[in-house]
Amino acid sequence: MTKAMTEPRIIVALDFPEEQSAMAMVQKLDPKMCRLKIGKELFVRSGPQFVEKVQKLGFDVFLDLKFYDIPNTVAGACRAAADLGVWMVNVHASGGHKMMEAAKEAVANSNHQPYLIAVTILTSMTSHDLSELGFDLTPMEEVQRLAGIAHECGLDGVVCSPLEAEILTKQLGKEFLLVTPGVRPEGSDRGDQNRVMTPVQALQAGSDYLVIGRPITAAENPIQSLENIISSIN
Numbered sequence: 488m489t490k491a492m493t494e495p496r497i498i499v500a501l502d503f504p505e506e507q508s509a510m511a512m513v514q515k516l517d518p519k520m521c522r523l524k525i526g527k528e529l530f531v532r533s534g535p536q537f538v539e540k541v542q543k544l545g546f547d548v549f550l551d552l553k554f555y556d557i558p559n560t561v562a563g564a565c566r567a568a569a570d571l572g573v574w575m576v577n578v579h580a581s582g583g584h585k586m587m588e589a590a591k592e593a594v595a596n597s598n599h600q601p602y603l604i605a606v607t608i609l610t611s612m613t614s615h616d617l618s619e620l621g622f623d624l625t626p627m628e629e630v631q632r633l634a635g636i637a638h639e640c641g642l643d644g645v646v647c648s649p650l651e652a653e654i655l656t657k658q659l660g661k662e663f664l665l666v667t668p669g670v671r672p673e674g675s676d677r678g679d680q681n682r683v684m685t686p687v688q689a690l691q692a693g694s695d696y697l698v699i700g701r702p703i704t705a706a707e708n709p710i711q712s713l714e715n716i717i718s719s720i721n
Contacts, residue, residue, distance in 0.1 A: 500700030569597035
């Protein structure tokens, strides 16, 4: 799939523990203004049915389950995600060539073909964390290495922090999608993110889609917070 940048560029992270609170947030949002990210906890508790519910409300869904297993298992999971009709799904780049190639083939042979992207290094991780795991590269170097492998395997893009966006655009071209968590509006709490930028800085650096959670979902007025972010980037 070739890169086709479309609005909206904000992906709201529905990091809620159960369906009721997540749906209450969804009903405050507008599919013309944002897409939605559904991650592990919410998906495990509420399942594919919740994904289908929000898609029926008009929202594109980024299914953020970060598949990482033997190639055949990951291919089957990606095929199931494609059948669910999601807009985007991801795998771990550290699964290697065979795993990512199997995932890409599964999506390519599905009737519905979501964007398939790879997670490089989690935005909560620092050089110290990588060192503990036995890596002697900096987060920037490891992200470049893993993104290069994902590109070779034909994936549509990667998840990276906004700090790596500019160098990845130069390295892999503008057609390679960059989806960036670790985006915080000016003055927001970083939470458990370490490698962060503001929405404007992230887009200027080359990010294509911005994953933003608590600055919107924990705001007193989520739709106003979302509108403020959109206004700032426009």
